[in-house]
Amino acid sequence: MSIRTRFAPSPTGFLHIGGARTALFCWLYARRHLGRFILRIEDTDRARSTDDAVQAILDGMAWLGLDHDEGPFYQTQRFERYAEVRDQLLSAGHAYRCYCTKEALDAMRAEQMANKQKPRYDGRCRKLTEAAGGAGGSDAPRRDGTAPVVRFKTPTTGQTIVDDAVRGRVVFENAELDDLIIARSDGTPTYNFTVVVDDHDMQVTDVIRGDDHLNNTPRQINIFKALGAEPPRYAHLPMILGPDGAKLSKRHGAVSVMEYRNDGFLPEALLNYLVRLGWSHGDQEVFSREEMVALFDISDVNQSASAINPEKLLWLNQHYIKAADPDDLAAELGWHFERLGIDVADGPALADVVRCQQARAKTMVEMAENSRFFYEAFAGYDEKAAAKHLGADATPVLMRLRDALEGLATWDVTAVHGAVNGVAEALELKLGKVAQPLRVAVAFGPVSPPIDQTLALLGRETTLARIDRALEYRDAESVAPT
């Protein structure tokens, strides 16, 4: 049978980084084995599920390029099917109705806790129905007037074995498990039940999910068995922690995938970072999408939780920025400029800006911020830079530069380079003494791409205007008493 995996998020928030990693591994495994990748939305908790969250999950996966072959399937649209299987279990004697009230259950749990026991359902209604002939009880209302819930009859003896693809063999004593609720008193199905029905109906061969589900697995396997079905293979992935080793949360900064785009990350960088969290292929650090697919092996997934390392993500992002096609990056840079409210219509071509900034930005946000001087004049100079480079001795340098640049026959990198170096030689100054004042004059701060490239992109008109402006600033400064 060909491989079928699924990613089954519940739409209660955004697609967060841990979910994205799970989705990636499921996707990788399916692609690697030429199988199918199914997307299933687990929205049975209607109070907490939202359409916005569904959209956020779809957007996040699309941005990362994790395309699904089937779905999205919505559990809320399958209630009839769950009811059907529930009844099947009921009539086969694998499930029974439970008339215990919430209060009674709470009291039972409290008592068990007080006795230092594991809180679990003691099966009192199971004994009831078994004594009555095992019919599973009727739908008669309970003492509190509500309908009964339906519980699954978990085997009371023996063991359930999970042969996990990453954890190895994990053995659970059935006696440790209790009779879980598969249908609530309002008739809606619960998680452990819907998962089994869906994984079965959708013919999922490999369940790859977070290891917070490892403890649920024996319950699910038992339901599979009661249904007379073969359980899928399981692979439980280690958790992803925040940089400080604590559980990942909002206070760790970006947790939602789309926030990473806003912060200037490239999807290939995030994907590459994520694939190396809990998985490795020898010493290799950089993987293209194709390489990941070709090399991914579930048995290379490791078993311990890993902490997110923002610096390494940044490094990968810079790596992918450096390696990217300038024309592709131009579009992304344009998107970020738009977010910053900067109009790029009158400035240099975005792809040209990308070419000279690629090696000097760790994120696209940083690139946009360091490039805004190409498109808009700032209100003032960087204070420290102006004090250092636009002092009294800058005036003759700037005037000389202005003349040389104005007289240039052509305006390109080579010509500008010659002019600037010519001024430095004529004044017997080191290049830095000439380039820095010029840089502050045109870029308003101490940092820019190489000065010749910067001027070439800026154009003669803007360059000369900004030099004039710096000269005026100098005049004003020299009048003002210090």
Add this chain to the structure above:
RNA sequence: GCUCCCUUCGUCUAGCGGCCUAGGACAUCGCCCUCUCACGGCGAGAACAGGGGUUCGAGUCCCCUAGGGAGCGCCA
């Protein structure tokens, strides 16, 4: 409390009994390159949680301890 899982540099990890004087990457710190900022190049420091076994030999296998995590819902 009970059940289950985990434990190699600060972090991500390689290691599947001898190749380990424990390798790589990020970060950090030096040096070089240099018109700024970067890129790049070279180099340095930095780890097998602890204790018992098994074995000629253990980071690698077993047990215990400690520490961390997850689950124990009419949440998923």
